[in-house]
Amino acid sequence: MAQDTTVTVYNTTVITDPIQNPYSFKLALAQTLRGGAILHVTNLRQAKIAEQAGACAVIVSDQSRMTDPSLIKSIKQTVSIPVISPARIGHFVEAQILEAVGVDYIDENESLSPADDQNFINKHNFRTPFISGARNLGEALRRIREGAAMIRIQGELTNLGNVSETVTHVRCLMKELRVLSNMDEDEVFTFAKKIEAPYDLVAQTKQMGRLPVVHFAAGGIVTPADAALMMQLGCHGVFVGSEVFGYEDCFKRVKGIVQAVRNYNDPHVLVETMMGLNLGGDDDGDKIENE
Numbered sequence: 001m002a003q004d005t006t007v008t009v010y011n012t013t014v015i016t017d018p019i020q021n022p023y024s025f026k027l028a029l030a031q032t033l034r035g036g037a038i039l040h041v042t043n044l045r046q047a048k049i050a051e052q053a054g055a056c057a058v059i060v061s062d063q064s065r066m067t068d069p070s071l072i073k074s075i076k077q078t079v080s081i082p083v084i085s086p087a088r089i090g091h092f093v094e095a096q097i098l099e100a101v102g103v104d105y106i107d108e109n110e111s112l113s114p115a116d117d118q119n120f121i122n123k124h125n126f127r128t129p130f131i132s133g134a135r136n137l138g139e140a141l142r143r144i145r146e147g148a149a150m151i152r153i154q155g156e157l158t159n160l161g162n163v164s165e166t167v168t169h170v171r172c173l174m175k176e177l178r179v180l181s182n183m184d185e186d187e188v189f190t191f192a193k194k195i196e197a198p199y200d201l202v203a204q205t206k207q208m209g210r211l212p213v214v215h216f217a218a219g220g221i222v223t224p225a226d227a228a229l230m231m232q233l234g235c236h237g238v239f240v241g242s243e244v245f246g247y248e249d250c251f252k253r254v255k256g257i258v259q260a261v262r263n264y265n266d267p268h269v270l271v272e273t274m275m276g277l278n279l280g281g282d283d284d285g286d287k288i289e290n291e
Helices: 023-031 044-053 069-078 092-101 137-145 164-181 185-194 199-208 224-232 242-246 250-262 267-274
Strands: 037-041 057-060 083-088 105-109 130-134 148-154 214-218 238-240
Touching (some): 037 242, 037 250, 044 057, 044 242, 044 250, 057 069, 105 148, 130 137, 137 148, 137 164, 148 164, 164 199, 164 214, 164 224, 242 250
Parallel strands (some): 148 214
């Protein structure tokens, strides 16, 4: 796992002292989000709605590159829940800026244009916990080796409300975990090589019977039923895209998703969360423009 006592430098500038926030502390912070819904927001109004509806955190993003720090500061001053912001893959300077702004978590996000498609950020260099995307067990363990404290199982990136790709990737990861858990010890070396993951993390995952970090599902989740599906498949929470704020019933919808995550095995609660929602699909009348 992480070398918590190492100070890493780029050129001659120490980015952070990991002793102040060791990896175990970052894992504990990520655990506090377990069982919650994280809402993507693009403005202050949406952040307020998310908090009032019970979201465990908001992720501030303009869907193109690093978010304007002034917007992040404004939202942090307004809401009391954790604020997350994305950085482009490999762009450690964006991560430095986000840490200086004071975000609670940094999301190295593949939906943004990557700055370095060969090298991910060394997340052990930062005090702030990182969230990373993955589509299978190998990707997840590689991101954890780099220092990710949470895995976001990524589905579709186009904000069209198509949950099928997310379901595919969640099922893939959970299937690989089951295969690994039932594997003979002698087979773990070959399996680690096959999925291109560090052997020690593969062995630890086998021993634990789960990923060493919390994992949330992301992509296409626009109804309480979608959220409950992800939880029943084995996720610890969900990311909800900003497209939910385009519905006229956005507050009720977000609140329903939050309740569905918390009560995903109670069909009676799930019925209540779906009551009165506009489930008509893509009709223009179903949505309003974001403010």
